[in-house]
Amino acid sequence: MSAILEVTNVSKRFAMGGILSRNYVNAVVDAGFTIEEDQPEVLTIVGESGSGKTTLARMILGLESISEGDIKVAGRSVSGRVNRAQRLSFMRHVQPVFQNPFEAFNPLKEVDRYLQASARVLLGATSRAQVEAAMDDALQKVGLSLAEVKGRFAHELSGGQLQRVAIARALIPNPAILVADEPVSMVDASLRMTIVNLLRDLRDQLGVTVIYITHDLATAYYISDRIIIMQEGYAVEMGPARVVLDAPEHPYAKLLKDSVLPVENAGKSRVQPADRKTAQAAAKLSGTGELVLRDDGRSVRLPRDGDGSVAV
Amino acid sequence: MAFSEETVREQRDVLTLNGLKAYYQTNYFGVEREVRAVDDVSLSVREDEVYGIAGESSSGKTTLIKTFAAAIRPPLRLIDGTVEYKFGDRVVNPYDMDEDELNDLRWKHVSYIMQGSMSVLNPVRRIKKSFRDFAFEHMDRSRAEFWNAVEDHLKLLYLSPDVLEAYPHQLSGGMRQRVTIALATVCHPEFIIADEPTTALDVVVQKDVLAMLDDIRKKLRSSVVFVTHDMSVHANMADRVGIMYAGRIVEEGPTSELFTSPKHPYTAHLVSSLPQIGDTTRKPALEGRPPNLAEPPRGCRFHPRCPLAIEKCTTDVPPLESVGANHRSACWRSADVRPLTPAVKPKTGESA
Ligand SMILES: Nc1ncnc2c1ncn2[C@@H]1O[C@H](COP(=O)(O)OP(=O)(O)OP(=O)(O)O)[C@@H](O)[C@H]1O
Ligand SMILES: Nc1ncnc2c1ncn2[C@@H]1O[C@H](COP(=O)(O)OP(=O)(O)OP(=O)(O)O)[C@@H](O)[C@H]1O
Numbered sequence: 283m284s285a286i287l288e289v290t291n292v293s294k295r296f297a298m299g300g301i302l303s304r305n306y307v308n309a310v311v312d313a314g315f316t317i318e319e320d321q322p323e324v325l326t327i328v329g330e331s332g333s334g335k336t337t338l339a340r341m342i343l344g345l346e347s348i349s350e351g352d353i354k355v356a357g358r359s360v361s362g363r364v365n366r367a368q369r370l371s372f373m374r375h376v377q378p379v380f381q382n383p384f385e386a387f388n389p390l391k392e393v394d395r396y397l398q399a400s401a402r403v404l405l406g407a408t409s410r411a412q413v414e415a416a417m418d419d420a421l422q423k424v425g426l427s428l429a430e431v432k433g434r435f436a437h438e439l440s441g442g443q444l445q446r447v448a449i450a451r452a453l454i455p456n457p458a459i460l461v462a463d464e465p466v467s468m469v470d471a472s473l474r475m476t477i478v479n480l481l482r483d484l485r486d487q488l489g490v491t492v493i494y495i496t497h498d499l500a501t502a503y504y505i506s507d508r509i510i511i512m513q514e515g516y517a518v519e520m521g522p523a524r525v526v527l528d529a530p531e532h533p534y535a536k537l538l539k540d541s542v543l544p545v546e547n548a549g550k551s552r553v554q555p556a557d558r559k560t561a562q563a564a565a566k567l568s569g570t571g572e573l574v575l576r577d578d579g580r581s582v583r584l585p586r587d588g589d590g591s592v593a594v
Numbered sequence: 595m596a597f598s599e600e601t602v603r604e605q606r607d608v609l610t611l612n613g614l615k616a617y618y619q620t621n622y623f624g625v626e627r628e629v630r631a632v633d634d635v636s637l638s639v640r641e642d643e644v645y646g647i648a649g650e651s652s653s654g655k656t657t658l659i660k661t662f663a664a665a666i667r668p669p670l671r672l673i674d675g676t677v678e679y680k681f682g683d684r685v686v687n688p689y690d691m692d693e694d695e696l697n698d699l700r701w702k703h704v705s706y707i708m709q710g711s712m713s714v715l716n717p718v719r720r721i722k723k724s725f726r727d728f729a730f731e732h733m734d735r736s737r738a739e740f741w742n743a744v745e746d747h748l749k750l751l752y753l754s755p756d757v758l759e760a761y762p763h764q765l766s767g768g769m770r771q772r773v774t775i776a777l778a779t780v781c782h783p784e785f786i787i788a789d790e791p792t793t794a795l796d797v798v799v800q801k802d803v804l805a806m807l808d809d810i811r812k813k814l815r816s817s818v819v820f821v822t823h824d825m826s827v828h829a830n831m832a833d834r835v836g837i838m839y840a841g842r843i844v845e846e847g848p849t850s851e852l853f854t855s856p857k858h859p860y861t862a863h864l865v866s867s868l869p870q871i872g873d874t875t876r877k878p879a880l881e882g883r884p885p886n887l888a889e890p891p892r893g894c895r896f897h898p899r900c901p902l903a904i905e906k907c908t909t910d911v912p913p914l915e916s917v918g919a920n921h922r923s924a925c926w927r928s929a930d931v932r933p934l935t936p937a938v939k940p941k942t943g944e945s946a
């Protein structure tokens with residue numbers, strides 16, 4: 283078995299603030315997981331806003347330098363890529379779908395030109411017919427068509443349409459790994475399920491591994507094989523998605539699940555601010571703790587006791 | 595507190611829309627297109643009320659709120675209808691105002707949080723500069739008081755005051771979203787319009803943001819109109835919800851009624867399509883394609899996808915009519931709409 287993606291002890295530290303008041307943000311601390319080539323899966327990353335999910339995704343995509351550790355795609359370090367051919371081969375393996383489609387598209391460029399560029403550069407399509415067929419094919423997979431999109435600018439499409447165009451663009455080179463950073467946050471429930479089912483079909487039928495970053499625990503439960511729950515840069519709990527989400531163990535993971543808004547009493551009570559006391563106390567100890575493997579296959583970050591042993 | 599039907603009736607209307615039509619009219623290379631994104635919408639929003647708008651992707655929700663946020667720009671044009679605000683005794687129509695009056699309206703009364711608004715922050719300015727530029731002069735406070743108020747407000751959104759020193763690209767998507775919400779609400783406006791304000795947030799932080807919006811409503815009897823696809827947010831925030839389909843409001847009513855006894859087949863579909871943790875069954879998507887707003891279907895625009903459609907639906911447009919207290923529906927067969935079987939909540943602990 284060989285790994286298509288290996289993330290080993292990866293950390294990312296950002297400098298923040300001015301030259302005088304230098305602050306550092308530990309955006310990602312000691313992240314690690316492996317995805318096997320012959321075991322395509324949906325690996326979901328959920329967690330606190332600002333906990334490092336996008337940063338981790340960007341490092342995997344080679345868009346952000348790694349402060350410590352290593353990330354390998356198909357055996358090759360993402361930070362070691364040099365020439366154009368290697369860069370293109372890498373991009374055929376790993377394709378991004380970004381968080382905010384309004385930011386992802388240049389307002390002065392027709393959106394179909396993004397697909398066109400992908401088809402030309404990454405798929406090597408040359409004739410106009412080939413390019414258009416590849417574009418239409420990818421758009422059909424997300425419930426759109428070339429006819430609907432052609433010649434239109436980002437502001438002429440609704441949020442949901444734009445998000446689907448972004449996914450279609452990523453699908454063009456038939457990548458082995460799709461890194462989808464909140465791909466369904468801006469679409470209606472029906473379309474959300476269509477897209478999530480599409481991600482699942484990509485895994486099941488085309489063997490594509492999907493790294494799915496989301497705030498929606500329901501779809502995470504629905505499609506994920508594995509899940510990583512992040513808080514303040516740390517993976518605080520990870521493992522088989524349903525094991526973890528059915529009965530989370532880490533205080534932050536519990537808080538997250540308990541904070542899903544209920545619909546049973548719609549219109550009967552108003553939302554209250556979150557109570558994070560326990561979760562914050564746990565976050566303070568993350569740096570001193572480590573991931574402990576449980577019998578059910580999950581790992582939970584537990585603090586060390588005074589004597590240096592980890593409380594199990 | 596506006597959370598029961600009885601009090602809902604006594605509240606004054608603050609915003610009234612009448613027969614509103616707003617179309618995108620474009621002409622590219624001689625090809626004319628007219629997208630009828632808002633096509634005959636009448637509704638009102640009361641003081642001290644949270645009014646939620648839900649609906650299909652590209653059904654015109656953003657366009658609708660642009661009409662009353664006075665944010666219409668070509669190619670979007672107001673074709674017909676009226677928009678009227680009542681603040682105290684003052685009646686204002688944003689379409690009769692000049693640019694100065696509009697600015698005054700925007701800052702003193704109405705705040706608009708745009709969809710995907712995290713991209714509106716100026717990339718080369720630190721966040722604190724944006725606060726100074728946009729909020730300071732409207733708050734009428736000393737510098738020190740102002741920054742204290744800003745920091746307290748950020749705290750409500752679970753943001754550290756450190757974000758003031760950052761540039762937008764140094765913040766995560768959800769942090770940027772909260773910063774723009776903070777900017778738009780730190781002055782405690784009377785009328786808050788928010789388009790997908792919590793899509794980039796985890797569910798824990800989402801609770802803080804929603805609670806903050808609701809707190810402004812409580813303190814000032816403000817009105818909040820918000821658009822979201824997340825029906826669980828409507829369930830826990832909105833007094834009333836309006837459902838849009840193909841440029842029209844197809845149903846509007848008290849939140850609990852829309853969830854338990856919807857009177858339009860599209861609403862019935864929408865409230866049952868919500869996936870829940872623990873559910874791994876494949877949910878059927880709505881049959882058929884979303885309507886083309888350049889050429890919407892005749893009669894009821896939902897008829898090609900409607901399980902209850904009859905002959906009449908293909909020819910006659912159903913009016914939005916009262917079907918109960920505070921409850922309107924645009925369906926010839928509203929009496930026959932039944933809630934779809936709610937998703938059976940599977941037992942936890944089983945894995946597939
Ligand atoms: N270019 C940068 N410079 C400095 N700090 C950064 C930079 N990019 C991200 N950060 C910081 O790193 C942390 C993690 O950000 P990241 O975008 O990875 O979070 P996230 O988990 O994706 O959050 P969200 O759910 O809100 O999208 C945040 O504290 C953010 O401020
Ligand atoms: N500038 C524009 N020019 C032409 N058509 C436009 C323009 N902006 C939006 N549209 C079209 O108007 C319709 C309504 O768009 P709108 O953004 O109001 O939908 P929405 O309900 O907010 O959707 P979403 O839930 O995806 O945000 C869509 O068909 C969209 O493509």
Ligand SMILES: [Mg+2]
Binds near residue numbers: 337463766767768
């Ligand atoms: Mg992110």
Ligand SMILES: [Mg+2]
Binds near residue numbers: 440441655656657709
């Ligand atoms: Mg919208």
